[in-house]
Amino acid sequence: SDWLCPSHVLWFGFSDWQTACRERGYASLKFICNLPVVFIQGPDITLSKLYKLIEESCPQLANSVQIRIKLMAEGELKDMEQFFDDLSDSFSGTEPEVHKTSVVGLFLRHMILAYSKLSFSQVFKLYTALQQYFQNGEKKTVEDADMELTNREEGERKMEKEELDVSIREEEVSCSGPLSQKQAEFFLSQQASLLKNDETKALTPASLQKELNNLLKFNPDFAEAHYLSYLNNLRVQDVFSSTHSLLHYFDRLILTGAESKSNGEEGYGRSLRYAALNLAALHCRFGHYQQAELALQEAIRIAQESNDHVCLQHCLSWLYVLGQKRSDSYVLLEHSVKKAVHFGLPYLASLGIQSLVQQRAFAGKTANKLMDALKDSDLLHWKHSLSELIDISIAQKTAIWRLYGRSTMALQQAQMLLSMNSLESVNAGVQQNNTESFAVALCHLAELHAEQGCFAAASEVLKHLKERFPPNSQHAQLWMLCDQKIQFDRAMNDGKYHLADSLVTGITALNSIEGVYRKAIVLQAQNQMSEAHKLLQKLLIHCQKIRNTEMLVLLSCCLWQSCTGDLPPPPSRCLPGQRPSHVLGGQVPGGFSSFL
Numbered sequence: 001s002d003w004l005c006p007s008h009v010l011w012f013g014f015s016d017w018q019t020a021c022r023e024r025g026y027a028s029l030k031f032i033c034n035l036p037v038v039f040i041q042g043p044d045i046t047l048s049k050l051y052k053l054i055e056e057s058c059p060q061l062a063n064s065v066q067i068r069i070k071l072m073a074e075g076e077l078k079d080m081e082q083f084f085d086d087l088s089d090s091f092s093g094t095e096p097e098v099h100k101t102s103v104v105g106l107f108l109r110h111m112i113l114a115y116s117k118l119s120f121s122q123v124f125k126l127y128t129a130l131q132q133y134f135q136n137g138e139k140k141t142v143e144d145a146d147m148e149l150t151n152r153e154e155g156e157r158k159m160e161k162e163e164l165d166v167s168i169r170e171e172e173v174s175c176s177g178p179l180s181q182k183q184a185e186f187f188l189s190q191q192a193s194l195l196k197n198d199e200t201k202a203l204t205p206a207s208l209q210k211e212l213n214n215l216l217k218f219n220p221d222f223a224e225a226h227y228l229s230y231l232n233n234l235r236v237q238d239v240f241s242s243t244h245s246l247l248h249y250f251d252r253l254i255l256t257g258a259e260s261k262s263n264g265e266e267g268y269g270r271s272l273r274y275a276a277l278n279l280a281a282l283h284c285r286f287g288h289y290q291q292a293e294l295a296l297q298e299a300i301r302i303a304q305e306s307n308d309h310v311c312l313q314h315c316l317s318w319l320y321v322l323g324q325k326r327s328d329s330y331v332l333l334e335h336s337v338k339k340a341v342h343f344g345l346p347y348l349a350s351l352g353i354q355s356l357v358q359q360r361a362f363a364g365k366t367a368n369k370l371m372d373a374l375k376d377s378d379l380l381h382w383k384h385s386l387s388e389l390i391d392i393s394i395a396q397k398t399a400i401w402r403l404y405g406r407s408t409m410a411l412q413q414a415q416m417l418l419s420m421n422s423l424e425s426v427n428a429g430v431q432q433n434n435t436e437s438f439a440v441a442l443c444h445l446a447e448l449h450a451e452q453g454c455f456a457a458a459s460e461v462l463k464h465l466k467e468r469f470p471p472n473s474q475h476a477q478l479w480m481l482c483d484q485k486i487q488f489d490r491a492m493n494d495g496k497y498h499l500a501d502s503l504v505t506g507i508t509a510l511n512s513i514e515g516v517y518r519k520a521i522v523l524q525a526q527n528q529m530s531e532a533h534k535l536l537q538k539l540l541i542h543c544q545k546i547r548n549t550e551m552l553v554l555l556s557c558c559l560w561q562s563c564t565g566d567l568p569p570p571p572s573r574c575l576p577g578q579r580p581s582h583v584l585g586g587q588v589p590g591g592f593s594s595f596l
Contacts, residue, residue: 006133009072009080009126047137073134077127084115184215188224195231198434199473208232223252235474239286246282250275273302273311280318293322313339317348320355330359346384353377354389354396367404371397391417391437398444411448414441434468439475442468443482450486458486481510488518497525513539 045053051066072083087108090098098105118126179187194202202208209232215225230245253271276299283292296318303311316336323329333356340349357373374393381390394417401410418441446461465479484507491500501522508515516539523532 006126006130009083009130047133051137069134073130077124080127080130081123084112088112179215179218184219184222185224187211187215188228192228192231195228195235196435199235199475200434200468200470205232205236205472221252221255223249226252234282234285235472237286239282242282243279246278247275250278270306270308270311273299273306273308276302277311277314277318284318284321289322292318296322309343310345313343313345313348317352320352330356333359346380347386347389350377350380350386350389353380354392357396357400361400361403367400367406370400388435388437391420391435394420395437395440395444398441402444402448407448407451410444414445414448417441418445434473434475436475436478439465439469439478443478446479446482446486450489455486455490462486477510481507481514484510485514485518492521492525497522500525513543 047069072080090096090108091100091105098108100106100109115123115126191202191208203211209229212225212229212232215222216229219225226245226249230242230249233242233245250271276295280292280295280299283289283295296315300312300315303315313336316332316339320329320333320336323332333352337349337352337356340346340352353373354377357370357377360373361370374397378390378393380386381393394413398410398413398417401407401413417437442461442465446458446465449455449458449461462479462483465482469476469479471480484503488500488503488507491497491503501519504515504519504522507518516535520532520535520539523529523535
């Protein structure tokens, strides 16, 4: 339902100025016509923000607006009632000031109808909120003016400006009262899009959760708000709150009848099976594989009872993710790709092809066959405008060329991705999205420069990564590990083994297997061959158990160098049935393993 905010009441006073704006010029009229979009899509904005919008878009009306707002806010309750009565006359006459079918007219009619439905106590509450809104705005304006006068020094002025910018940004999204359905849906869709494409432009986890709690306070059954809360909690790796919000989302989806009304009993079952599927994905993300497998079995059971082939196909893809360390996982993956093509699911089919390419790369297949497979998946991407998978495909090609020791081709692919505009830009001023693919490509770029000894260039790339993906973002772990590895390699090349040993702790915190491997390299460099050999043997057994092919190749080479007595197993014995000659052409990049 539509909800009247104090800023809406103040804006109603602008509607009768359209005739005057026609005389003042096109810019003023355009501003008045576009202003409803701010109120329809966004929450209640502050008075200072409203003044700022008017001064930027229509400066000749700024003084008149402030006088009109002051008269409306300082009037009595009967004046506000009379104002809404007079507002209805805007549609009357042979040449009305506002047409009923226009954007402005539709918005006015919605708000007039919302006002007519208010009880006397609600009308008085709106009147009180209007007065408080005006007083807070005037107080804020005076405080800002005093702040500007009392801070004249350049350094202090810069600090105060940064604090003011932050406060304005928080005010833009904060809402003291309930939002209308359209406003809430726009806010949720906007934040969800930012979380997917550019997390740095979204609200901070704490601020977003505060806004979501405010939404749920007025509408506890708002299912979409619970789902965005689930995504927000994933950003901070809060497994308890994520699970809580996800379960609440599907509970509210069933209780509100959004699925059941359209599909009857089928809609109820659909919510249940997709709830189990999402729960399996959540547990898999946090490494709870047993719980994920149980939830996935439940989703498969419900989907089979309902004969839902699409859900079963999603379950089949997650079965591969959970069982990809098994020897027969490629059979499951090939079957998944064929089924996805049969049921017309291009996203799952393309994602399956990319996973199959990754698996074949570690199995030692030749590069031309892998590129042919990726070419077929690229046709699906461009045909269906799958922007996210286009980025992943280019990043995967970068990783494959590095895997086969072709640094020039890897550099070319990374540059191609970084210079390509996204098909799903966040807004008109943003041409690239800060997704995982761009983070991986930049990490490859930094490592390629570091391998060639250009540590200054690698440092510049890492500096850009830190700005583009702040430490609290979900993809920051990629550049953190990359930075630690580059520092480690540089310390080892310089013979500073104690410095390299101190970096092992940071690497282990980000990737335990990588940390143990780097520790063994340090021990080997310090001529502690027996300790290094024991550590590598334990790591080798562990990696053979979990079928970590990337680390097995590196371990086999390291064991070959550290052997002192008995000859360790060669690379071909570490990887039974594989052809290591194709794999040992270059160092395996860490970012490659992030694409499943």
